[in-house]
Amino acid sequence: MHQTRTRRGWHPSPGPHVTASNSSSSARENLLIFAAAAASPDDLPLYCRNRMLKFLSKVRVEYNALDPRKAACVEILAQCNARKAKESNPSCQVELQRRTDDSPPRIAVTYVNGVEEIIDATGIPAQAIRQRIFDRGQLLETEQMFREAGEPWPVLIPEEEIHQSFPGTKPKKAEEQKQ
Known part of the structure; x- marks a missing residue:
């Protein structure tokens, strides 16, 4: 893997054998996808390394x-097509639809419980979209754990318990522990 020096430091580059011509936006697009997929796992946040597609069916x-x-x-497309992401959920379908109209770019995700969410990707960074998917997935995982344990979902906390004071815990100092 070749590396390229930028203002922000060294980054992996696809190498000299991959070129993009100015006349073809598809080639440039493929180059971007290749470069994003070739990034090392350390460049990605911890929550999306192996779990990007875990909670999704499409x-x-x-x-x-x-x-x-x-x-x-x-x-997002490059990360969904990455090897580790595909290994986390091989049954997840990843589709690309190239549009010719002026509609804003969007990502439609279908969670494993069948709920579909359409995200307008115009002003949202990819990291925020990944975090949104991960947060919803964590909620689904928690819901599944409660249901498997036979507990009702959603958990209802009585009003009087919400307003109760909590004394908290205070760590003992070393001198107090000796006595």
């Missing part, structure tokens, strides 16, 4: 190839 990415607002879509 991901559909839609954007116009000439739209400058497509960056988050391209990044």
